[in-house]
Amino acid sequence: MRHIAIIAILTLLIVAVTAKQEREGTSRTSVAPYRRLVCIGDLHGDFNHTLIILRAAKLINRHGQWIAGHDVVVQVGDILDRGPESRHIIDLIRNLTVQATNAGGKFVTLLGNHELMNLQGILSYVSNDDYELFGGRALRYAAFKQGQEYGDWLRSLPIVYYNRPFQTVFVHAGILPEMASMGIEGINSKGRAAIQDGDWHHPILGTRGPVWSRTLVHDATRGLCELLKTSLKLLGAKRMVVGHTPQRSGQVGEYCDSRLIVVDTMISRWMDPKGSGNVKALEMTLEGPKAGVVLQEIEARVPRPREQEGKLRAPKTLMEALDANTLHEMMDILREYQAKKPYVIQEPPVPEYDPEIPQQEEHSDGNESSEPPPEESAPLRKPQEMDAPSATSDDGDAGHTQNDRPSEQEPSEEQEMSIGQKPEPEPNPENEAEI
Numbered sequence: 001m002r003h004i005a006i007i008a009i010l011t012l013l014i015v016a017v018t019a020k021q022e023r024e025g026t027s028r029t030s031v032a033p034y035r036r037l038v039c040i041g042d043l044h045g046d047f048n049h050t051l052i053i054l055r056a057a058k059l060i061n062r063h064g065q066w067i068a069g070h071d072v073v074v075q076v077g078d079i080l081d082r083g084p085e086s087r088h089i090i091d092l093i094r095n096l097t098v099q100a101t102n103a104g105g106k107f108v109t110l111l112g113n114h115e116l117m118n119l120q121g122i123l124s125y126v127s128n129d130d131y132e133l134f135g136g137r138a139l140r141y142a143a144f145k146q147g148q149e150y151g152d153w154l155r156s157l158p159i160v161y162y163n164r165p166f167q168t169v170f171v172h173a174g175i176l177p178e179m180a181s182m183g184i185e186g187i188n189s190k191g192r193a194a195i196q197d198g199d200w201h202h203p204i205l206g207t208r209g210p211v212w213s214r215t216l217v218h219d220a221t222r223g224l225c226e227l228l229k230t231s232l233k234l235l236g237a238k239r240m241v242v243g244h245t246p247q248r249s250g251q252v253g254e255y256c257d258s259r260l261i262v263v264d265t266m267i268s269r270w271m272d273p274k275g276s277g278n279v280k281a282l283e284m285t286l287e288g289p290k291a292g293v294v295l296q297e298i299e300a301r302v303p304r305p306r307e308q309e310g311k312l313r314a315p316k317t318l319m320e321a322l323d324a325n326t327l328h329e330m331m332d333i334l335r336e337y338q339a340k341k342p343y344v345i346q347e348p349p350v351p352e353y354d355p356e357i358p359q360q361e362e363h364s365d366g367n368e369s370s371e372p373p374p375e376e377s378a379p380l381r382k383p384q385e386m387d388a389p390s391a392t393s394d395d396g397d398a399g400h401t402q403n404d405r406p407s408e409q410e411p412s413e414e415q416e417m418s419i420g421q422k423p424e425p426e427p428n429p430e431n432e433a434e435i
Contacts, residue, residue: 037072037166038298039261039282041243042112044268045083045130046277049302050092053267053279056300064092066099066107073100074161076243076263077112077172077211082270084129090150091317111157111191112172113211113244118144119154120200127270146196159191159210160184162237166284166293169237173244174216176208177227180234217245217262220255228260239293241282246271250278252297261295277302 038057043050054060059068075093080086093109100107114125121141134140144151161170162184169175169184179187187204194202203209216228232240243264247253250272253262261282269277279300284293 035070035286036068037074037163037168037284039074039076039170039241039263039284041076041263041265041267041281042078042246042271043075043083043089044078044081044114044271045086045089045127046268046270047083047085047088047092049267049269049277049279049300050089052300052302053281053298054096056279057281057283057298060096064095066096066103066105068100068103068105070104071100072106072108072163074108074163074170074241075110076170076241077110077157078114078243078264079109079112080118081114081125081130082127083268084127084270085133086130087133087150090153094153108161108170109157110161110170110172111154111159111211115154115157116195116205116211119151119195155192155195158188159204160187162235165286167238168241168284168293169232169235169239170241171210172242173209173211174213174242175210175231175235175240176213176215177230177234178208179204179210180231184235211244214245216240216260217242217253217255220260225256225259228256232259250280252280252282254295258295 038059040053040057051060051064055062057068057073059066059071059073061067073096079089079093093107097107097109117123117125123137123141126140131137131140134143142148144154146152146155159171160175162168163170175187182190182204187210190202191204191209194200194205199205205211207213208215216231219225219227228240232238239259239261241261241263243262245253245262246264246266247262250265252265254260255262263282265278265280266272267277267279269275272278279302281298281300283296283298285296287294
């Protein structure tokens with residue numbers, strides 16, 4: 001009996017501790033270090049969709065806290081511009097970087113071309129709301145200067161990241177052989193030195209550099225993989241994962257027998273021509289020490305666009321943004337439930353002979369009416385497996401450069417140019433003017 005009592009007490013303790021971890025978001029999902037890696041594409045100022053993809057990948061709880069234990073996250077750059085809340089994304093990622101390290105995991109953020117442009121003072125793609133989060137145009141411009149908190153953080157970001165267990169190299173745009181010959185450490189150290197010195201014409205930061213060049217992706221869409229194979233051989237990697245080139249299919253792109261993977265699915269609503277965003281990411285898992293890497297696409301379920309009543313004040317801090325997102329999430333769930341299963345509030349029946357309540361005459365025309373049965377809700381879509389290579393346009397990003405939220409009625413960049421508007425001068429990477 002004593003042994004049974006001890007076992008029962010231990011079981012209750014384990015259940016209680018597990019329940020507490022789930023409530024506090026401190027439980028770990030990884031059994032062994034670095035068995036799971038999640039790669040997230042360009043975020044472009046969409047804080048809400050950033051939270052959605054992080055939660056769909058089981059990396060954070062609803063309070064924005066790391067819950068993924070030993071997992072590794074790689075975000076391939078371009079968290080800035082276009083959308084209105086890049087500052088909140090930076091604050092969230094910086095917090096998660098510390099939390100992941102403390103839990104035995106890792107959160108890696110790479111330098112993208114939009115981070116590079118902000119360091120250069122090129123603010124053509126900054127929205128008005130994003131300016132307001134920093135207190136105005138002048139303050140936002142100053143925030144990314146050398147010696148400032150955000151500016152120094154951007155300057156500390158690596159250009160290339162290599163994960164040895166997965167034998168995969170991650171970069172924003174692509175690494176041509178001429179750059180791969182420098183090695184990963186060479187690219188990062190020389191690139192960081194060029195940024196610190198303000199040498200914006202350095203080859204690593206130029207049009208054929210790893211934050212700008214789309215040559216590998218454009219070649220891969222035409223079935224040309226020789227440059228990619230050469231770069232991978234020089235880097236000692238089996239595959240390369242990049243962002244930067246939007247996938248028109250809205251899915252993670254897979255090319256050259258999975259040697260090249262493109263994760264820019266246009267997560268941000270300010271990049272997607274439809275204004276809805278494709279909230280997806282790449283998950284990589286190791287099944288065993290001798291097993292290969294399993295690739296899978298994570299697809300997040302996105303609530304329908306919430307109805308805006310006037311212009312709401314944008315959250316000024318990360319905590320305000322998290323609280324606002326939680327509140328809106330609860331309202332979205334309520335609206336969705338009501339849309340699926342409409343209900344009618346019925347008054348309590350009136351007692352037939354209660355003298356305190358006046359009786360009303362019933363009028364009937366002989367036709368009985370009844371509420372229509374609620375429509376059955378469509379089943380949620382399951383995450384789709386990655387499609388075969390899909391053609392990617394060479395003409396550039398599909399996103400909007402306007403300051404306001406995109407809509408289907410707004411003209412595209414090409415249409416704007418056709419009616420006489422000219423974009424501000426910007427870097428033109430070898431006729432691949434996709435920013």
